[in-house]
Structures are given as structure tokens and as C-alpha cells.
Amino acid sequence: MRIAFCTRLDPAEHAAWLATLRGLRPQDEWCESWPEGAALDAAVVAQPPHGALSGLRGLKLIQSLWAGVDRLLADDSLPADVPLARMVDPSMTAAMAESAQWAVLCLHRHFFDYAAQQAKGLWQQRPQRRAQEVSVLVLGAGAMGLGVAMRLRGLGYQVQAWRRGLSAARPAHPMDPVRVLAATDPALAPSAAEAAEAGETAATAEVPILQGQAALEAALPQTEILINLLPLTAHTRGFLNARLFEAMPAGSAVVNFGRGAHLVEADLLAALERGPLRRAVLDVFHEEPLPRDHAFWSHPRITVLPHVAALTDMRTAAQVVATNLARVEAGQAPLHRVDRARGY
């Protein structure tokens, strides 16, 4: 195959990806530049410049190296009729579960508060509750949301995940456990070793999946920790807003690991100031890097991460790319195809 490799990664990372992909698919011709109107079979991309893929002929796949495809879909020059696949990387899912585990543990056991106390030389013990007493709602029950929900369930938290409920490939019943879901999509099922490593058993990994607006509204008043893992679409832009925060109980917390544009920043600051929120953990922002003078940096109850909740892991993700290239070469549909009309 002739494959366009087009990224705006830093040069060392770009070169490392290319070497890894060439190692897995040495029979292919990997191109970093091409003439106008060139014939290429596939494109592997990470934040390609606007227009980079327009005019190419014969493309059978555009494979993103990133899980979120909102920026790609915002490029109106992306060839409209070519299948687009997002990255579903098992190592990235595991990393997201770790980040969520850290955030939830720090919120539940007051470790963020203890760090602030240390800065002031303050010795003060806070109440210790059981994980079973803490309710967590994960927005999004996709590769990331389910990975997070299952990890937290394995740690004993009361976890629910929420989804739109439109994907035909996923179960229609509002309370289907994850194990049923995983059985319908092997890519989502953890291996026995991964489950054991995470301390999960089939019983503890069961997570109720909620569907639709009414279920969300019923769950929010009982949600102490809300973790956003929705994709950024026309429906989800500004989803973390005053109306949603007001439905949550006093002392609750928000973790945004999705996209910066999910959050209405002024509404978050107001909800932290006047209630009901006590803390926020933010990994993604409207503008990245977060501007040096942004209010979030110095807010005493906001924790800022530099978009690191889960990075694509080249070692496993390159295998995912190679699998998808082999599939389209064999005339099969690629895995993890994006529904462009839906936006994810």
C-alpha cells in the first residue's frame, strides 16, 4: 500500500512513529509528502494541517492516531467519502483508568486538601469514608468511559456510566452490565490478566449503564464525582454548564478528561464559588497550553493537568494502525470507524 503519514507531532515523535509503523508494515511505501492529486491507499494522521489530505485519490482509510476526532472533523477539507477510524488503544484506555483512579482517590480521601494543608503547615484530619459510600457518574460509556467505570467499580466505588443510547452496536437495555457490552465488542473486553491486575472479578466489574436525558437528570442529584469522557460534538459542546452543576449535590466534584470545549469555564468558577461544587480536576482546556494568566492556574480548588490523562501509546497503537491497514487491504471494514454525522 502507499500510505500518507501526516502529523504535526514534534519531529522526534513523528520519526519514532514512522519507524515503528515501517517496522510493522515494511511492505508499504510510507510517504511524508506527495504531489497534488496523488494516488494513495491510506492516510495515518495526527492533527494534520488544514487541507493536507484534500485532492488525494484512491484513499480507503484515514486512520487517526488520537482517540478524539473533533479537530479532524472540523477540517472541512477532509475527504468526505473516505472511512475515518479513531484510535482505540488498550494502553491509552488503561492510562485513562489510572488517571481517573488517581483523581477519584484524591477527591474521596481528601488528598488534594492534604496537599493544600501541607503548604500551610496545617495538621488536620478529615473524615474517612468507604469507597462503597462514594457515588461516581462517568459521562460517556465508550472505550474510555467504560475503562474508567470498570476500574473504579473494581476499587469498590458506586459507579454508573451514561451514554447517549443511539449506537446500534451497543445494548439497548438501560441497565445492561458492562460484561454484556464487552461480550458484544471484544475490543472493549479486558483480558483475564488485565482484569485480575486491576483487582476485578466478573462480579465487581459490572457497571450500570444509563441512557438518555431522563436517566442523567435522575442520577445527577446523587453524583458526588462526575467524570466527563464524552466526545466533543455539536451536542456535547458546553455540556458541563451551570444547569448540570446545579443538579449535583453540595460538596460534589467534576473531573474533565474529555475536551476543554465541554466546559463552560465561567459556570465552573461560579459553581465553585457559590456551590454546589467543592473541587474540579481539569486535563483539557479551551486553549492549550492553558494561558499563563488563566484563573484556573491559581484557583485553590482546581487541579490542572497538561492534557495527559491518557496519551496514545505507540507500542500498542501502532499495532492497531497495522491491523486496520491490513483490514482495508483485505477489503474489510476498518475497526473503530467514526460516524461522521454523529461526530464520534
Ligand code: NDP
Ligand atoms: P467513544 O466513541 O468510544 O465513546 C463515546 C461515548 O460517549 C459513547 O458511549 C457515546 O454514547 C457517548 N456519547 C456521545 N455523545 C453523547 C451525547 N450527546 N449524550 C450522551 N452520550 C454521548 O469515545 P472514547 O471513549 O474513545 O473517547 C471519548 C473522548 O475522550 C474522546 O472523544 C476524547 O475527547 C477524550 N479523550 C481524552 C483524552 C485525554 O488525555 N484527556 C485521551 C483520550 C480521549 P453511545 O454509546 O450511545 O454512542
